[in-house]
Amino acid sequence: MEDYSLGVIESKFADIIWENEPLPSGQLVKLAQENLGWKKATTYCILKKLCLRGLFKNENYMISSLIPRNEFYGNQSSIMIDRTFNGSLPEFMVAFASVRKPDKKDIEAIKKLLKEWEK
Numbered sequence: 001m002e003d004y005s006l007g008v009i010e011s012k013f014a015d016i017i018w019e020n021e022p023l024p025s026g027q028l029v030k031l032a033q034e035n036l037g038w039k040k041a042t043t044y045c046i047l048k049k050l051c052l053r054g055l056f057k058n059e060n061y062m063i064s065s066l067i068p069r070n071e072f073y074g075n076q077s078s079i080m081i082d083r084t085f086n087g088s089l090p091e092f093m094v095a096f097a098s099v100r101k102p103d104k105k106d107i108e109a110i111k112k113l114l115k116e117w118e119k
Contacts, residue, residue: 012036013046017056018069025061
């Protein structure tokens with residue numbers, strides 16, 4: 001699994017793309033200006049960087065992802081769990097729940113996932 005870690009601002013930019021893809025590069029420039037206060041040159045510089053890293057592609061001025069958002073963040077979560085909790089999902093869940101207690105809706109969703117995974 002490749003580590004495509006992003007900084008906070010790069011993540012916000014990537015989210016703009018994922019939420020609007022496919023989108024013309026001109027629209028991306030407008031969205032980056034509105035949401036991040038970026039100029040055109042900054043948008044294209046960061047876009048090029050993320051394209052070179054294999055996250056997005058820019059073909060004929062149309063921007064789209066090479067890695068879906070859920071897959072990207074799933075990979076990042078897995079890397080963090082491997083590094084921080086020696087790959088132990090239960091240890092991660094205990095640590096997470098000690099800071100943010102799951103509500104009833106979260107618990108039911110987790111139970112549903114566990115039942116699906118047991119199959």
